[in-house]
Amino acid sequence: xxxxxxxxxxxxxxxxxxxxxxxxxxxxxxxxxxxxxxxxxxxxxxxxxxxxxxxxxxxxxxxxxxxxxxxxxxxxxxxxxxxxxxxxxxxxxxxxxxxxxxxxxxxxxxxxxxxxxxxxxxxxxxxxxxxxxxxxxxxxxxxxxxxxxxxxxxxxxxxxxxxxxxxxxxxxxxxxxxxxxxxxxxxxxxxxxxxxxxxxxxxxxxxxxxxxxxxxxxxxxxxxxxxxxxxxxxxxxxxxxxxxxxxxxxxxxxxxxxxxxxxxxxxxxxxxxxxxxxxxxxxxxxxxxxxxxxxxxxxxxxxxxxxxxxxxxxxxxxxxxxxxxxxxxxxxxxxxxxxxxxxxxxxxxxxxxxxxxxxxxxxxxxxxxxxxxxxxxxxxxxxxxxxxxxxxxxxxxxxxxxxxxxxxxxxxxxxxxxxxxxxxxxxxxxxxxxxxxxxxxxxxxxxxxxxxxxxxxxxxxxxxxxxxxxxxxxxxxxxxxxxxxxxxxxxxxxxxxxxxxxxxxxxxxxxxxxxxxxx
Ligand SMILES: *[C@@H]1O[C@H](CO)[C@@H](O)[C@H](O)[C@H]1NC(C)=O
Ligand SMILES: *[C@@H]1O[C@H](CO)[C@@H](O)[C@H](O)[C@H]1NC(C)=O
Ligand SMILES: *[C@@H]1O[C@H](CO)[C@@H](O)[C@H](O)[C@H]1NC(C)=O
Ligand SMILES: *[C@@H]1O[C@H](CO)[C@@H](O)[C@H](O)[C@H]1NC(C)=O
Ligand SMILES: *[C@@H]1O[C@H](CO)[C@@H](O)[C@H](O)[C@H]1NC(C)=O
Ligand SMILES: *[C@@H]1O[C@H](CO)[C@@H](O)[C@H](O)[C@H]1NC(C)=O
Numbered sequence: 001x002x003x004x005x006x007x008x009x010x011x012x013x014x015x016x017x018x019x020x021x022x023x024x025x026x027x028x029x030x031x032x033x034x035x036x037x038x039x040x041x042x043x044x045x046x047x048x049x050x051x052x053x054x055x056x057x058x059x060x061x062x063x064x065x066x067x068x069x070x071x072x073x074x075x076x077x078x079x080x081x082x083x084x085x086x087x088x089x090x091x092x093x094x095x096x097x098x099x100x101x102x103x104x105x106x107x108x109x110x111x112x113x114x115x116x117x118x119x120x121x122x123x124x125x126x127x128x129x130x131x132x133x134x135x136x137x138x139x140x141x142x143x144x145x146x147x148x149x150x151x152x153x154x155x156x157x158x159x160x161x162x163x164x165x166x167x168x169x170x171x172x173x174x175x176x177x178x179x180x181x182x183x184x185x186x187x188x189x190x191x192x193x194x195x196x197x198x199x200x201x202x203x204x205x206x207x208x209x210x211x212x213x214x215x216x217x218x219x220x221x222x223x224x225x226x227x228x229x230x231x232x233x234x235x236x237x238x239x240x241x242x243x244x245x246x247x248x249x250x251x252x253x254x255x256x257x258x259x260x261x262x263x264x265x266x267x268x269x270x271x272x273x274x275x276x277x278x279x280x281x282x283x284x285x286x287x288x289x290x291x292x293x294x295x296x297x298x299x300x301x302x303x304x305x306x307x308x309x310x311x312x313x314x315x316x317x318x319x320x321x322x323x324x325x326x327x328x329x330x331x332x333x334x335x336x337x338x339x340x341x342x343x344x345x346x347x348x349x350x351x352x353x354x355x356x357x358x359x360x361x362x363x364x365x366x367x368x369x370x371x372x373x374x375x376x377x378x379x380x381x382x383x384x385x386x387x388x389x390x391x392x393x394x395x396x397x398x399x400x401x402x403x404x405x406x407x408x409x410x411x412x413x414x415x416x417x418x419x420x421x422x423x424x425x426x427x428x429x430x431x432x433x434x435x436x437x438x439x440x441x442x443x444x445x446x447x448x449x450x451x452x453x454x455x456x457x458x459x460x461x462x463x464x465x466x467x468x469x470x471x472x473x474x475x476x477x478x479x480x481x482x483x484x485x486x487x488x489x490x491x492x493x494x495x496x497x498x499x500x501x502x503x504x505x506x507x508x509x510x511x512x513x514x515x516x517x518x519x
Pocket of ligand 2: 143146147150154212213214216244245
């Protein structure tokens, strides 16, 4: 076989290949998004995806998104307003960012070509080893953290990761959140499945190490976060983070009356308590009962689109769909249909409101006078189908597409492209955090949240791995029956399933911003 034919077959056979291009063009242009029309992407997205993963992968560097010494994530980094070069990094991170990093590695270990394109485009076959070597360091860091701060019970607060040993950020001393840790736990669970699936003995040994860490949280989760009567605390105050969980002096106090009873990302922690904590059957049942008031059916109906039955959002930020990246929710037909409806509403709402992008909780734009990014815009979504109706709608973000990608890859990619072609929305590390709808400002920042949620959605998250694990443990049917039970109590007949998802119709205006010089 000739070399060229071999390459053609090789590329042709890969999901993300470039069948018609020579290997030298496998280093795509930094501003690749401008080379594709929406039509191109709808016709065949492979080449766009390949370029996208290549450039997002530039985020995966020491001192940019993680610390190669301890294997732990940084929240992200600011980039220079004119060049796009990484400048001021966020030396802190949290369990949620860790979950995104770990999901990506789980995919790499499972042999995902997309993950390899992200992690090691020059040598895709090295991707799994790269992931494993970071995970070895990360495990050591987690175990050291647990030794130094045993009061966290194995869980992570927001932490500083620029030192070899992690430490709580100043505002998370003696405090620990449930929601982010739920995201972390299922990512680790999926990653362990991927390691166990490997024929490499050293991978399976690492799986054992991680299992030990994971199992430990099964023994501490309820002791720390469960306050009785089905209630789970969102943020726990720890009497002294240096005292072990079982120290007679140790005490955990719920920081506020706010409970982890959301039917969104927070549910990942509920499942952990439900499956693995030593709570009584009655307490476990109550975990679901207390959550019921917030699982609400509403109808999207605006601008001639609708009615579409959706699960009421908190803000309807895309971030709220995170749980679908991690557990096999779409195995329940009702949930898959309902979450597809959510994307009908999300995409069509942006068309109806003449928005070139979509909303998700995200960092505000850079103040170019001070070169600072001060605000985080949490309330960004669709007010008419949310419980929180006071929102801020100036800023859109590429990662808003991740739940769309999970139900309709083509439409999700079309929206992604539509935001990436905005001025300054690509940089030497891939996509940029966010842009104003009117094109007058961007957030010159890179974060795991705004970048790797989308990457993970494209790669399929860890749902397949988690499904495999739950099946092995005999918990899968329970996952399905409870999800089915809770959702079918509220959702009977879904309206709007015949409505097409909407494609973008507006562009981010050119308001005079100049692209990053390095891209
Ligand atoms: C890491 O990044 C910071 C900016 O966030 C920079 O000041 C520092 O020199 C970098 N260190 C290394 C080792 O590259
Ligand atoms: C975490 O620390 C506690 C208290 O020192 C210890 O009992 C436990 O075994 C540690 N967990 C792991 C996974 O090493
Ligand atoms: C927390 O515990 C450590 C270790 O026992 C001790 O050195 C420290 O003084 C304690 N802090 C408080 C505020 O009690
Ligand atoms: C940017 O920061 C400057 C200096 O603090 C402030 O005066 C200005 O109002 C800020 N601009 C915006 C748009 O917030
Ligand atoms: C975001 O920045 C704009 C100015 O560009 C400001 O008006 C708005 O209040 C900021 N929002 C948050 C949540 O920081
Ligand atoms: C794990 O390995 C088994 C046996 O080779 C295979 O059937 C399964 O699909 C693999 N699972 C994943 C998630 O890759």
